Amino acid sequence: MIWNVEEFTRAAGATVERLAAYVDESQRGLPPVIARRPPRELAEKLGLARWIREGGMTPDDHAEFLAAYLEEGTRLHHPASLGHQVASPDFPAALADLVHGAANNPMAVYEMGASAAVVEHEVVRWMLEKTGYGAAGGGVLTHGGSLANLTALLAARAAVAPDAWTEGVPGDLALLAPASAHYSLTRAAAILGLGERAVVPLETDPLGRIDVARLPDAFDRVRRAGRRPMALVASACATGTGLHDDLRGIGEFCAEHGVRFHVDGAHGMSALLSDEHRHRLDGVELADSLIWDAHKMLRTSSLAAAVLTRRGSDLDAAFRQEASYLFYGDPHGDRGSGDPDDSAARGGRGIDSIGRTVECSKAELGLKVFLNLAWRGERGLGDHVARQYATARRLWELGRERPGFTFPYEPESNIVCFRYGTGDQLEIRERLMAQGSFHLTSAEIGGVRHLRATVMAPATDDKTLESLLDEITV
Secondary structure (H helix, E strand, O other), X not given: OOOOHHHHHHHHHHHHHHHHHHHHHHHOOOOOOXXXXXXXXXXXXXXXXXXXXXXXXXXXXXXXXXXXXXXOEEOOXXXXXXXXXXXOOOHHHHHHHHHHHHHOOOOOOHHHOHHHHHHHHHHHHHHHHHHOOHHHOEEEEEOOHHHHHHHHHXXXXXXXXXXXXXXXXXXXXXXXXXXXOOHHHHHHHHHOOOOHHHEEEEOEOOOOOEOHHHHHHHHHHHHHOOOEEEEEEEEOOOOOOOOOOOHHHHHHHHHHHOOOEEEEOOOHHHHHHOOOOHHHHOOHHHOOEEEEEHHHHOOOOOOOEEEEEOOHHHHHOOOOOOOOOOOOOOOOOOOOOOOHHHOHHHOOOOOOOHHHOOOOOOOOHHHHHXXXXXXXXXXXXXXXXXXXXXXXXXXXXXXXXXXXXEOXXXXXXXXXXXXXXXXXXXXXXXXXXXXXXXXXXXXEEOOEEEEEEEOOOOOOOHHHHHHHHHHHHO
């Protein structure tokens, strides 16, 4: 059935109108920040089974459904949304999602989405410049940080064990990472065939940051166990605490000992855009690879993440796949380096990023980042980062003035961990969420459970923070 353009226009207009009202009322903090109706009850409210069986939805039906749909879930634009590291997306990114939803140009192969491919290339080139990799580096956007970490470690495996793609993974490889590292790294080790036991925990300080002075001990321990370090992973910043590893110290150690250095900068890499905070990432240019999520601090909708390598050839070596229906016309089997300057040598076919990604049908991810940059500029996005960091610091300052609140560290980002009293912190979190008044998460530091606030919404202000502290003490 071909598109009914008139029906689409009516439904799209109603969608935009309802979404605009949703964001407006969320930013003003009018409804609860979170709603968690039981799944069966919610399915009945939305009429899911009937719509799936019978179809027939009209633009008017859609408007009613969307209103009910948006009443449930989590309002990321809400000032009390202090839970997960997911952006309160800016409207240019939302426009990009609408464009992709209609045009649907999966652009890992240039002929399937030329504009999308060139936009992504320029966004990646901008990221390479900001990280200090420059023209020698390589990169690609992926659907999320977990895939980006996996891709970076595939590149590391190719560098250390180049025959692994065809011959299988050697049993002596090891991945060095602190216990505070994101779970996707251990998952990646298992997917890559190393196994979870190949992940060697690094010694840390009491707050989970890598102890650079003890890296030689960890390195010797791995060598004595008969293993080869495939890569060492540092965080910028750590998911649980928002604290940063010493990238320069770690990078210099890795360079001296010939160990590949990977930085999980999914959350914190956007601080490169802030004059006030980019020092947290000093030394990132020493990393062999890094990841940077746009759907966190660059205010794009989920998902859009970058994996970047200091040498573009490292990323090209990560995958070695054949498929006659995709890779053809080049006697040398070139999949494309992702550089439009190579286009002429490849018969003018353009930029194919498929040789650098797990995904074949890859969404127009670069458009979301580009439109946010086009509207706000890198200075505007840097100001957003600085504001969210400052608001988190205000929570730390306000909370320390109140009896019963303890904070284990001074925040370095927009993530703050704290405790109130000596009781069950998870009970406090659950009470706030059941009321729909605040959305917090939780993390363990040194084996002790803490409440965790992540300041993502621009609407969060001092009034919000004071109300949070008041609600906790009730």
